[in-house]
Amino acid sequence: MPAIKFRGVDFIQYDSLLTDEERLVRDTTRQFIEDNLIPIIEECNRAGRFPRELVKPMADLGFFGASLKGYGCAGMGNVEYGLMTQELERGDSGVRSFVSVQSGLVMYPIYEFGSDEQKQTWLPAMQKGEKLGCFGLTEPDFGSNPGGMRTRAKKVGKEYVLNGEKMWITSGSIADVAIIWAKVENEDDMIRGFLVETNRPGFKADDIHGKWSLRASVTSGLSLQDVHIPESNLLTKTGGLKSPLMCLNQARYGIAWGALGAAMSCYDTALQYSLLRKQWRDQPIASHQLVQDKLAWMISEITKAQLLVLQVGRLKDAGKVEHQHISMAKRNNVWMALECARMSRDILGANGVADDYPIMRHMMNLESVKTYEGTHDVHSLIIGQSVTGIDAF
Numbered sequence: 001m002p003a004i005k006f007r008g009v010d011f012i013q014y015d016s017l018l019t020d021e022e023r024l025v026r027d028t029t030r031q032f033i034e035d036n037l038i039p040i041i042e043e044c045n046r047a048g049r050f051p052r053e054l055v056k057p058m059a060d061l062g063f064f065g066a067s068l069k070g071y072g073c074a075g076m077g078n079v080e081y082g083l084m085t086q087e088l089e090r091g092d093s094g095v096r097s098f099v100s101v102q103s104g105l106v107m108y109p110i111y112e113f114g115s116d117e118q119k120q121t122w123l124p125a126m127q128k129g130e131k132l133g134c135f136g137l138t139e140p141d142f143g144s145n146p147g148g149m150r151t152r153a154k155k156v157g158k159e160y161v162l163n164g165e166k167m168w169i170t171s172g173s174i175a176d177v178a179i180i181w182a183k184v185e186n187e188d189d190m191i192r193g194f195l196v197e198t199n200r201p202g203f204k205a206d207d208i209h210g211k212w213s214l215r216a217s218v219t220s221g222l223s224l225q226d227v228h229i230p231e232s233n234l235l236t237k238t239g240g241l242k243s244p245l246m247c248l249n250q251a252r253y254g255i256a257w258g259a260l261g262a263a264m265s266c267y268d269t270a271l272q273y274s275l276l277r278k279q280w281r282d283q284p285i286a287s288h289q290l291v292q293d294k295l296a297w298m299i300s301e302i303t304k305a306q307l308l309v310l311q312v313g314r315l316k317d318a319g320k321v322e323h324q325h326i327s328m329a330k331r332n333n334v335w336m337a338l339e340c341a342r343m344s345r346d347i348l349g350a351n352g353v354a355d356d357y358p359i360m361r362h363m364m365n366l367e368s369v370k371t372y373e374g375t376h377d378v379h380s381l382i383i384g385q386s387v388t389g390i391d392a393f
C-alpha cells in the first residue's frame with residue numbers, strides 16, 4: 001500500500017469563509033508539520049519521546065503565545081490561532097498539547113495576571129522557546145473539582161512558602177517555570193497563581209511512565225516541599241478559581257480546533273485507503289455501502305465541527321464568546337474526533353492497529369484529550385447549567 005499523504009478536508013467550500021491570512025497560517029503550519037513532525041512522530045510515539053528539537057523551529061514560526069500582542073508574539077486572530085492548533089494536532093495531540101500549555105496555560109496567565117516585570121522576564125523568552133512552562137492545577141485527589149485543592153501558600157515576611165502535590169502536569173519535568181495554583185492561608189484560602197522557577201529547592205518533577213496516550217508529550221507529577229519564592233512571584237491579579245478557569249478557556253478553545261485536525265487526519269487516511277484497498281471481485285472497499293456510510297458520517301460531522309469552531313472563533317475575535325460556547329466546541333469536537341478515529345480504524349482493518357498509519361495513535365491521544373481541560377461530562381454540565389440555569393455538578 002503506497003504512503004498516504006494528507007490532502008486537507010473541505011466539503012462545503014469552507015475555505016471561502018477564511019481570510020487570506022487565515023489560510024496562510026493554516027498552510028504554513030500544515031507544511032511545517034508535514035516536513036518536520038510527520039517523518040518522526042511514529043518513532044517519538046513508540047519511544048515515548050517529546051520531539052524537543054522542534055521547539056526552536058516552532059518558536060521561529062511564532063507558534064508560542066501566538067494570539068498575544070507584544071513581547072515578540074505573533075498577535076494572531078483567534079481563527080488563525082485555531083487553524084494553527086488544528087494543523088498541529090493533525091500531526092499529533094501531544095505536540096499540540098505542548099504548544100497549548102506553553103501558550104494558553106503559561107504565557108496567557110502571565111500576560112493577563114502578571115506584573116510588567118514578570119511579563120518582561122518571561123514572555124519574550126517563552127515566545128522564543130528559550131524558556132518552557134507548565135501549569136499545575138490538578139492534584140492526585142482533585143481533578144474535575146480543582147476547588148478542593150490541598151496545595152497551600154503561606155506568606156512569611158517578603159516570601160511565600162508553598163507546599164503540595166500536583167499530578168498529570170504536561171511538560172512538568174522540562175519546564176523552567178511552573179504556574180502553581182494554591183490556596184493562600186493568610187487570605188482565607190483564596191486560590192491564587194504563583195510563578196515557581198523549577199530549580200528552586202524543594203521543587204521536584206517526576207515523569208509519569210506507562211501512558212498509552214500522548215506518548216510524545218511529557219506528563220509529570222510535581223512535589224513542592226517548603227518551596228520559598230519571593231512575593232514578587234505572585235500573579236497579583238489572580239483571585240479565586242475564576243483565574244485558572246480563564247486560562248483553561250484559552251486552552252479549551254485551541255483543543256476544540258485541534259481535535260478537528262486529528263479527525264481530519266483519520267478521515268482522509270481512511271478515505272484514501274478505502275479507494276486503494278481491494279476486496280471481493282477486485283473492487284475497492286470504498287465501493288461498499290457500509291464503508292461509504294462511515295465516510296459520509298465522518299465528512300458530515302467534520303464539516304459541522306468546522307462551522308462550530310469557526311463561529312466560536314469569530315465570536316472570540318469580536319469579544320462576544322462565552323465559556324459555554326467554548327465548552328460546546330470542546331465537547332463536540334473531541335467526541336466527534338474519537339468517533340472518526342474508531343470508524344477510520346475499522347475501515348483500515350488490521351492495518352488500522354499498526355503505526356504505519358496515524359489512526360490508532362490519534363485514537364489513543366484523543367482519550368486524554370477527552371479527559372483533560374474539563375472532561376466530556378463536565379462540559380455537558382457546563383452546557384446544561386447554561387441552558388437550564390441549574391448547577392448539576
Ligand SMILES: Cc1cc2nc3c(=O)[nH]c(=O)nc-3n(C[C@H](O)[C@H](O)[C@H](O)COP(=O)(O)OP(=O)(O)OC[C@H]3O[C@@H](n4cnc5c(N)ncnc54)[C@H](O)[C@@H]3O)c2cc1C
Pocket residue numbers: 101135136137138141142143144145167168169170171213214219368371372373374375376377378392393
Ligand atoms: C495526559 C494528560 C495531561 C494533563 N495535563 C494537565 C496539565 O498540564 N495541568 C493540569 O493541571 N492538569 C492536567 N491534566 C489533568 C486533567 O485536567 C484531569 O485529568 C481532568 O481534569 C480530570 O480529572 P481526573 O482525572 O481527576 O478525573 P475525575 O475528576 O476523578 O473524573 C473521573 C470521572 O468522573 C466524572 N465526574 C467527575 N465529576 C463529575 C460530576 N460532577 N458529574 C458527573 N461526572 C463527574 C468525570 O467526567 C470522569 O468521567 C492532564 C491529564 C492528562 C491525562
